[in-house]
Amino acid sequence: MVVRRIALKNFRSWQRSNFELGSGLTVLAGPNGAGKTNLLEAIYFGCTGRSCRTSTDRQVVRNGAEAAHVELVVEAADGEHRLSVGLQPGSAKLSQVDGAAVETLTASDLRPLVTVFLPDRLSLVSGAPAGRRAHIDQLVAALRPTRAPLRSEYSRALIQRNALLSNIRRGTSSSASLDAWDNELATIAEQLTEARDDAVAAVQTVAADVAEELGLLGALDISYRHSKAANRDQYIAELQEKRTADIERGFTIAGPHRDELRIKRDGRELKIAGSQGEKRIALLSLLLAERQVIGSARGSTPLLLLDDVMSELDAERRALLVRRISESGQCVVTATEFEHVPATDGTSVVRIPIGPESNSQRLKIA
Numbered sequence: 001m002v003v004r005r006i007a008l009k010n011f012r013s014w015q016r017s018n019f020e021l022g023s024g025l026t027v028l029a030g031p032n033g034a035g036k037t038n039l040l041e042a043i044y045f046g047c048t049g050r051s052c053r054t055s056t057d058r059q060v061v062r063n064g065a066e067a068a069h070v071e072l073v074v075e076a077a078d079g080e081h082r083l084s085v086g087l088q089p090g091s092a093k094l095s096q097v098d099g100a101a102v103e104t105l106t107a108s109d110l111r112p113l114v115t116v117f118l119p120d121r122l123s124l125v126s127g128a129p130a131g132r133r134a135h136i137d138q139l140v141a142a143l144r145p146t147r148a149p150l151r152s153e154y155s156r157a158l159i160q161r162n163a164l165l166s167n168i169r170r171g172t173s174s175s176a177s178l179d180a181w182d183n184e185l186a187t188i189a190e191q192l193t194e195a196r197d198d199a200v201a202a203v204q205t206v207a208a209d210v211a212e213e214l215g216l217l218g219a220l221d222i223s224y225r226h227s228k229a230a231n232r233d234q235y236i237a238e239l240q241e242k243r244t245a246d247i248e249r250g251f252t253i254a255g256p257h258r259d260e261l262r263i264k265r266d267g268r269e270l271k272i273a274g275s276q277g278e279k280r281i282a283l284l285s286l287l288l289a290e291r292q293v294i295g296s297a298r299g300s301t302p303l304l305l306l307d308d309v310m311s312e313l314d315a316e317r318r319a320l321l322v323r324r325i326s327e328s329g330q331c332v333v334t335a336t337e338f339e340h341v342p343a344t345d346g347t348s349v350v351r352i353p354i355g356p357e358s359n360s361q362r363l364k365i366a
């Protein structure tokens with residue numbers, strides 16, 4: 001799947017523009033404030049129907065405009081398709097595939113898988129464990145789509161068990177009714193733990209290799225930590241062991257909702273001990289590793305969006321990064337100078353200057 005063109009209307013700083021992307025590497029270069037990150041965000045928005053920078057959709061609408069609109073032309077095995085998302089604050093978002101309304105783009109087979117790196121969003125490394133759990137579960141879903149429902153199945157069972165715990169505490173249910181929910185929760189917990197284990201194991205070594213290549217000093221170690229239980233029977237035993245405490249608190253203490261993706265450099269957790277630069281390289285390495293293993297598992301490499309990574313790297317690392325991202329799949333990179341993204345042998349690079357004049361390009365497809 002390749003994103004051929006993007007057309008945007010009233011998206012962030014962009015008024016009306018459209019761009020043709022290369023099928024390999026596309027470089028967007030221009031001065032600070034020119035709208036490069038906004039354009040990457042628009043590509044992500046067009047692929048997923050969501051922003052990669054904010055959970056407040058209305059922020060993407062150009063100041064003073066009523067609605068934002070992004071349309072992508074993607075090329076699949078059977079030819080070209082159009083994905084479009086329209087957002088008018090106060091109304092429901094309108095997503096369409098080939099002109100027909102769809103509930104969400106992410107449910108469509110025609111939307112490209114996408115990996116995005118934004119240097120100012122290090123929350124995956126630095127933030128709360130829940131963000132990292134959500135991230136592993138996305139990786140699980142991308143690697144094996146049949147495993148995608150496990151996350152919501154687990155959380156539904158957990159909510160129901162917690163509701164029951166509250167009722168038991170209040171005396172409106174008996175604790176005997178917990179057994180059925182313990183079994184249910186333990187069954188899904190085993191599957192979810194196994195799925196997360198597999199997903200993290202698949203990226204671990206590749207991520208460490210990429211980090212070394214990109215110049216991270218000290219070994220990158222990404223691991224999945226779960227409670228001492230791993231299979232269904234052990235989860236049941238754990239739930240029973242903690243049952244009294246669970247009833248006292250009114251929620252389930254142990255289980256996959258408490259697991260952690262640990263990101264360490266030389267044995268120390270980056271979220272505690274890492275510099276901004278180290279966190280950035282570690283995150284970039286993890287995302288590049290994920291893209292590579294998803295590409296092998298699915299036979300189609302996700303579109304990669306890289307914002308402003310070149311300024312951090314020396315010339316040798318830049319060349320190594322460009323070589324790696326050019327190996328397969330499509331990639332869009334932003335930089336302040338084209339020279340920051342050196343060409344490698346045999347790869348064709350599409351270079352798009354981004355400046356004040358880009359904002360008035362005639363719209364062909366929206």
Ligand SMILES: Nc1ncnc2c1ncn2[C@@H]1O[C@H](COP(=O)(O)OP(=O)(O)O)[C@@H](O)[C@H]1O
Pocket residue numbers: 011012013014030031032033034035036037038039059060061062063
């Ligand atoms: N909703 C919006 N409406 C209009 N302008 C916006 C909106 N959101 C951000 N901007 C503007 O976009 C510009 C920054 O664009 P950005 O893509 O971050 O630039 P670059 O990545 O090239 O440095 C800023 O001038 C900012 O004010």
Ligand SMILES: [Mg+2]
Pocket residue numbers: 036037038307308
């Ligand atoms: Mg930027």
